[in-house]
Amino acid sequence: MSATEKITQGEEIRTRPCPACPVCGSSGTVFYRDLVDAFFGAPGKWSSRKCTNPDCRLVWLDPMPLEEDIALAYRDYFTHHGTAAARWIEQDERSGSLAQRMYGLVRKQYWKNRYGYYGGIQGGRAGLIGHLAYLHPGWRASLDSKVFYLPANPGGKLLEIGSGGGQQLEIMNALGWQAEGVDRDPEARKNAMSRGLKVSLGVLEDQDFPENHFDAVISNHVIEHVFDPVSLLKEVHRILKPGGRFVFITPNIESWGHRVFRHADLMFMDSPRHLYVFSMPSFRRLAEQAGFGKISALTTIRHASSLYFSDRAISRTGHFEQGGRVSMSDRLGAKGLQVVEWAALKLRPAAGEEIVLIGEK
Numbered sequence: 001m002s003a004t005e006k007i008t009q010g011e012e013i014r015t016r017p018c019p020a021c022p023v024c025g026s027s028g029t030v031f032y033r034d035l036v037d038a039f040f041g042a043p044g045k046w047s048s049r050k051c052t053n054p055d056c057r058l059v060w061l062d063p064m065p066l067e068e069d070i071a072l073a074y075r076d077y078f079t080h081h082g083t084a085a086a087r088w089i090e091q092d093e094r095s096g097s098l099a100q101r102m103y104g105l106v107r108k109q110y111w112k113n114r115y116g117y118y119g120g121i122q123g124g125r126a127g128l129i130g131h132l133a134y135l136h137p138g139w140r141a142s143l144d145s146k147v148f149y150l151p152a153n154p155g156g157k158l159l160e161i162g163s164g165g166g167q168q169l170e171i172m173n174a175l176g177w178q179a180e181g182v183d184r185d186p187e188a189r190k191n192a193m194s195r196g197l198k199v200s201l202g203v204l205e206d207q208d209f210p211e212n213h214f215d216a217v218i219s220n221h222v223i224e225h226v227f228d229p230v231s232l233l234k235e236v237h238r239i240l241k242p243g244g245r246f247v248f249i250t251p252n253i254e255s256w257g258h259r260v261f262r263h264a265d266l267m268f269m270d271s272p273r274h275l276y277v278f279s280m281p282s283f284r285r286l287a288e289q290a291g292f293g294k295i296s297a298l299t300t301i302r303h304a305s306s307l308y309f310s311d312r313a314i315s316r317t318g319h320f321e322q323g324g325r326v327s328m329s330d331r332l333g334a335k336g337l338q339v340v341e342w343a344a345l346k347l348r349p350a351a352g353e354e355i356v357l358i359g360e361k
């Protein structure tokens, strides 16, 4: 009987013990026991450890799923759906409701002022419109993440690891990058390619991209799913041009929301798909091990709102569906939470829901 048949029939993800910290080798204390998959119903109960090294503080699964069985945790996963984002980017300021047009205008002007897109900074009244993005800190966090904190680089080569349905590639192409993706989900790739995007199938290490090739490599909530993140980052280092940057976004185990919302734990842990949940220092160490010298890190409040939604949903029903309907009161609560967290970040800058790690070759 093949391994795949065994998984399908037995509904079991096999594991191996993983008592030592995969980043620094220190011992770990038990962090969670018996977590279940609240999102996609993958089989099993999952426990994790937290690294005792004060300069690391990584959280990881122990026991660790076997790589050959992990597909079972992704049967109903959501990465392959995608809608055309570039059209959304072009149309917002000209069509749609008044609010949508206004939003499109502010977004464009903000990216222009802050990152030099659309020809760069423009003075006068038009330039001032971009400052409206400062009205709500959650809005700004979302706009920064949408361009991965990358300044304009017309014609620059960009690779997205885990490009899913391809929306981010479309955004970056629309902003002047030459973007391509790599994804291990054939459905996702097919969907993205049907919209004219360039996507390779598989994992990064198997692609054989040329050395010193890309100006930027980005990924959003991918590294925590990867079995060997150092090997991945080493490959990123190899394919980046000197001076090129990687920008990776991942959940922050030390976020404020994680401390405050009990049910948020489930979203952070996302067991068993999140093999690791990073702290700022553990993520930095990982990049250093891969050869990056110039590293900067920040945390963001972008996902403080989805944290609120998932916490509410899990409290009510025991599970949470991404993209489900959200009531007006929950929407307002989520916006409020973002403002509170934005204020909290003034005191503790490492307490945002996501870590953004930027490394330069």
Ligand SMILES: [Zn+2]
Residues within 6 Å of the ligand: 021, 022, 023, 024, 025, 026, 051, 052, 053, 056, 057, 058, 282
């Ligand atoms: Zn450690």
